[in-house]
């Protein structure tokens with residue numbers, strides 16, 4: 001049988017319509033659910049796929065990209081910031097330049113003033129006072145960071161992380177041809 005001449009056009013239209021639907025549902029965010037139900041529908045799921053139901057307890061642990069659009073919580077912000085800091089420490093050069101060591105100290109000082117959670121920033125300032133940043137090498141910086149993260153963990157009643165496993169937990173970014181690596185110096189500063 002001859003192919004329907006409208007088929008390619010219909011196919012393109014269907015793809016376009018799916019794309020608009022996905023963007024609209026991402027834009028709108030959470031679908032409303034009956035008041036009696038404490039669950040939230042995942043806006044990314046479509047009618048043809050099984051419905052993923054997210055409740056308020058597992059919602060907290062979802063990566064930011066999978067969360068329905070809404071305000072960032074203190075926990076989201078903390079996880080994202082620790083990810084940034086531990087990744088930075090994993091990529092920090094073995095032999096940093098004088099400028100890189102200075103930048104780490106400044107970054108921590110700025111975090112302690114501008115971190116967008118007042119109580120966390122004040123707490124971090126106190127921690128820095130008794131644990132000034134140590135960033136003479138990659139190992140020194142990642143161990144120092146692990147230690148200060150544990151200080152925050154303890155104050156929140158969380159488990160202490162074994163710092164000898166920090167390199168197994170946090171690695172360098174996967175970038176082609178090491179294009180993300182930070183370069184240090186071959187000279188001793």
Ligand SMILES: Cc1cc2nc3c(=O)[nH]c(=O)nc-3n(C[C@H](O)[C@H](O)[C@H](O)COP(=O)(O)OP(=O)(O)OC[C@H]3O[C@@H](n4cnc5c(N)ncnc54)[C@H](O)[C@@H]3O)c2cc1C
Nearest residue numbers: 075078079081082119120123124146147149150152161166
């Ligand atoms: C600078 C700073 C100060 C903060 N201060 C406060 C505060 O005062 N009050 C408050 O309520 N929240 C604070 N937070 C947020 C808090 O630390 C957590 O990020 C948040 O409670 C979410 O915790 P979580 O259990 O998901 O794991 P997180 O503590 O966010 O850790 C993320 C992941 O890092 C790994 N990890 C845990 N500990 C270590 C470690 N020591 N070294 C290496 N990796 C580790 C684990 O795999 C964990 O899943 C702060 C965050 C930051 C960045």
